[in-house]
Amino acid sequence: MATVNIAMVWADALLWAQQPQIELSWNTVIRWALWLVLGFFGAFPGIVAYMVWAERKVAARFQDRIGPNRVGPLGLLQPIADAIKLITKENIVPRTADQWVHLLAPVIILVSAFLVLAVVPFGIGLTPVNLPSGLIYLVAVSSLSPLGIFLAGWSSRNKYSLLGAMRSVAQLVSYEVPQVLATVPVVLWAGSLSLNTIFDKQMEHGWFVFSPPGFLGFLILLIASIAEVNRTPFDLPEAESEIIAGFHTEYSGMRFGLFFLAEYLSVFAISCIMTAIYFGGGTLVPWSDFPAGTLGAIHSAYLPASINATFILVNLVLVAVFFAKVGFFIFLMFWVRATLPRMRVDRLMNYAWKSLVPLSIANVLVAAIWYELVLRPGVVFKVAGWDVRWFVGTLVTAPIVLLLIWLVARCNRLSEKAEVASTTAPAAAR
């Protein structure tokens, strides 16, 4: 038994060698400080500011308007003006509010949104912190935000705030389940929780989204992530027309600005995560490691020994492609928001628990089939010299995935019919 265990560990030695090991040397400290100052205080809030501008422009296009166009050319200075306005506005706290908790709540939400970005591999050697269990870390820090939202609603002493907080916590807790389960196929295929290893595996095997279980997993992740950041059609916690903005009704000035910042930052963060775990990070072409491959076999977590012009060029391409993909997902969310109306609360819960959760659990099994057919080292399907593993895998798993979706939809329809019958029958008897 013990020998078997040791042997298994030895077989994993290659993968284990890729596992990151963080040394707290002076070098690392400087790198982290640079990330903190340039990335987390500089670049990301800037990106968020211009996301707001982009959203207003996109929504305006959808609604046949012009959008912001007064401040600067194309309204490009509008975010700066907004920021100045938010900072200089008076900060009003209700007298009955719980002062400390009222201050703490937006900070918790903002911290949770920022921390998510700490493990995203933007390029080669461009991961702020490369954690061996990055995905678990992601789930852990993003689970802080319901706490912040609840505290915001509770500390305001306003019944609309409290209603918004209750809705929000129920929704976030429900959608966390399919969101986490939708990332399990990726962990299974990459054999690691580290986002860098996942990125490397995708350079080796192609983007994970291009497989039936991967595509289903990506869709579930996308839907659940939109619900996690409280955006339309899942914006019940801050429904303006029902509960006047919900949990942040009583916030004004820069504290409200912090909520705003956190929301857009989370949108940016989940787009980064979807890009990193399903869409191959910064790779340009699905089944090739094209820009990174020219550097030879390297691990994306570490900077190479010598930084030359080729490396910088490759990294620039990687980061540009990464942000292009992120921009696409952000646009997708703006599109959804400008198009779809809000969901009803019971449908929202039914959708999470009766559709997304069963589908994502079953998807893990399909992902295992895909792993056995396509990704397991040593599996070979050859037809006339061509490697047809991918086609075999798709032929086998695609019908299963379609069958699963049909089955879940059918079961839901039948149970809904039965419920309608059972609720209307007593009334008819009466």
Next chain:
Amino acid sequence: MTYLFVFISVLGLLAALGTVLARNLVHAGLFLVAFFFTVACQFVLLEAEFLAAVQVLVYIGAVAILLMFAIMLTRNVQGDMTTTTSRTWLLPALVGGLGLFFVLMFGINDQVGLKGRMTWASASTRPEIPRAGEGKPVTPRSAAINDMGRMVGREMVTRFVVPFEVAGLLLTAALVGAVVVAYREGDDAESPRRGIQPTRLHGAVTVQATNGHADGSDLPSTASVTS
């Protein structure tokens, strides 16, 4: 490193004290969250970042949220009416707490290690962990420290598969039991349907069962109306 440990420990103890001394339920919950967070920090100091992440995920992400939910669903939503400290319970609580403290203190101090190894309580530095690629073999120990997620997963489905499954079964049973306990009242077909009325589209909205005499009104139960 030691200073960091002492700093975090003191913060954790203060948070734990705040949990029991806070007059407001939600404040007590927040102190508890802070305490859980310092425990996660301790795990990071022990180079067990997987455990730290799980600690944050389970205790802050799930237990604390559940706690807040419980507070929200009670009548005392604002949470500012905690029970006063009862004098009669002061002495038993003190005896119990100190007893537990001494048991733990002596237990940890006199802990006997495995054969041929030193006790963990007296160890202040950890043995060197060989790194892969330096020609040293990968021991299970170093793999467990450097790749904790994988090792925990493997142990869960091999050595500890029965306890794991039993725990899962227990949790499922508790969940189903909670649903059964909570659903019994709403399922009562004889209760008068006042308050929220289920419409055809709402499906399984649980009806608030307010019995006629429970809320002070003297309406007869609709059981007589329906039958």
